[in-house]
Amino acid sequence: MTINHAIVDNFAHRETIHLWETIMGDLRKLLPEHSYQTWFMPIKPVKQNGETLTLSVPNRFYAEWIESNYKELLTRVLENVNPELSSYFFIVEPAPPQELQKEGSIEKTRHITSPAHTEHPPIDERYAHLNHRYTFDTFVEGPHNQFAKAASKAVADALGNTPYNPLLIYGGTGLGKTHLIQSIGNYARQKGGPRNIVYVSSEKFMVDYITALRNNRLSDFTGIYRKADLLLVDDIQFLQNREGTQEQFFHTFNELYQRGKQIVITSDRTPKELQGVEERLVSRFLSGLTVDIQPPNxxxxxxxxxxxxxxxxxxxxxxxxxxxxxxxxxxxxxxxxxxxxxxxxxxxxxxxxxxxxxxxxxxxxxGVKKSKVISVESIMKTVAAYYRISENDIMGKNRRKEIALARQIIMYLSRDMSGDSLKSIGLRLGRRDHSTVIHACTTIKEKIDQDPSFRSQINALKNQIELQLY
Missing domain, CATH: 1.10.8.60 (Helicase, Ruva Protein; domain 3)
Known part of the structure; x- marks a missing residue:
């Protein structure tokens, strides 16, 4: 009897494909969608040989990443689907050219040799998606951000021609860093300055680098980032512990800097606090100007x-x-x-x-209710913060006019809102007599009736204190 090995091999390959589809179904349930799409969708099953499943990946970096981050998960899923499988093996097979056009951003960018034949928009159109509302005019300036805005404006007026290269803006979440960095880009665009404005988050920079590696398109990647006239990178802290991406950013930074191109970066912490970022990158960040944004008053x-x-x-x-x-x-x-x-x-x-x-x-x-009790202490804390007076001064014997007034307000609000007795309120405010509390309540009540502005202050304080119930 003659065995048709081609038929046998074809059947075995279909079985391997079916096995891999089952494995992929289980992986998809266990992974975030972006991780599944980025790391597992491009894998192709090759063959099963006893206990080992052979898989193809686009490049070596890809295999190393899965080994470092998903080895345990992949092994467990293999064994669950087929108990006979105990290991897998990667071979590197670059994706065929037609598949490269199915991916996003970097993969869609072919190596262009003649501008006359390109069907792709210029770099600034694809990578400078700036919010038109983020301008210097719409940025509200105050003592907490004045220096950061002035530095940003100076950079925008003379890109690459100031000592402020790079400019690094740092501060907490939601304080206006993204507004400022995009204001620089919008201002440069309105002036008709540099053509190639690249604005990205550090996370997008990393994803673009990974997809370029996966599809052997590093030349496209470097062609986008290293040809920028103005590079704006948001949230640089997400490069922490990403050694390969840091390496690429380091070389991108150096090339742009040597060519006199402006670099602006934002972070949620100072460069020296960026744990897991290479010292040479931190040194580059510190070589320009670092400015911070504080919470607004x-x-x-x-x-x-x-x-x-x-x-x-x-x-x-x-x-x-x-x-x-x-x-x-x-x-x-x-x-x-x-x-x-x-x-x-x-x-x-x-x-x-x-x-x-x-x-x-x-x-x-x-959020939800935290407490049903308003204490004298919580009232004192709110009043002290409102008038910018220390609680120690209120509790002490200081008789300065503004401190004495704040102390009387606390007594009045405590009697009105805490439910404590006059004696208890006096004891909690520096062991004062209950008659002092009565006098304070009378004084504040008269001032409320006579002064609309003061009445508004008391109402504002009450509103703040009531919110402490929640």
Whole structure:
């Protein structure tokens, strides 16, 4: 009997494909979609030989990455699907040219030898997707960000021709780093300056590098990033512990710097705090100018909300803007989000925008109830922060006018809101007599009745304290 080996091999290959499809189905359930698409979709089954499954990958880096990050998971899934499988083996087979056009960004970019025949947009169109709202004019300046804005404007006015190369802007989440870095790009574009403006996050830089490696398209990758006239990279901290990507960024940085091209970077921490970033990169970051952005103060928060209201054509009462600014203090993004939610709530419920409406929305933002008790201590903390006075001064014997007034306000609010007795309030505020508390309450009540501005301050404090219930 003659055995047709071609038929046998074809059957075996179909079995291997079916096995791999089952394995892929299980992997997809266990992995984030972007990880599954990036690392496992390009793998092709080759053959099964006893306990070993042979798989093809586009390049060596690809195999090393899976070995470093997914070895245990892949082995476990293999054994679950087929107990006879205990290992796998990679061979490197570059993807055929027709498959390269099916991928995103880098893979779609062919090596162009003649501009007359290109069907692709120029670099600045594909890689400088800047938000047109992020401009220097719409950026609200305050003491917390004044230096960062001035440095950004100076860089935008003379790209690559200032000592501020690179410019690194750092600060917490939602404080305006992305606004500033994109303002530089928009300003440069409006001036008709550099043609090749590249704006990316460090995560996109890494993904582009990986996909270029996977498809043997490194020349396309370097052609995009190293031909930039202005390179804007957001959130550089995500390069931590990514040695291969750091290597590429280092060489990209050096080439652009040597050619006098401007580099601007943002980070959520100072360069020296970037753990897992090579020392030579940190040294490059520190060679230019490093500026920080701090959380905005109350006056700047009010200005930010007023500007947003004007830009969005929203009618928000001043007392509501003050209330939002007093209670959302962490970052600009949350501040603007709170205003948008208040306006949306008012529109959908057909209610006027009032402090009570704002209070309800902000309670939802801050979360569920934490406590049903307002303590004298929490009132003192709120008042001290509001008037920028230390709690030690309030508890002590300091009789300066502003400290004495703050102490009386705490007594008045404690009697009104805490439920504590006069004696208890006095004892908690530096062992003062209950008659002192009575005098304070009378004084503050009279001032509230006579002074509308002071009455607004007391109402603002009450609103802040009530929010502590949530």
């Amino acid at each position: 109350f006056e700047t928060r009010v200005a930010i909300l007023q500007k947003k209201a004007r830009l969005e054509y929203l009618e928000i009462p001043d007392e509501v803007i003050d209330f939002i600014a007093q209670n959302i203090t962490s970052n600009v993004r949350e501040l603007e989000s709170a205003m948008t939610r208040i306006f949306a709530y008012s529109s959908l419920t057909h209610l006027d925008i009032t402090v009570d409406v704002a209070k309800k929305v902000i309670r939802d933002i801050l």
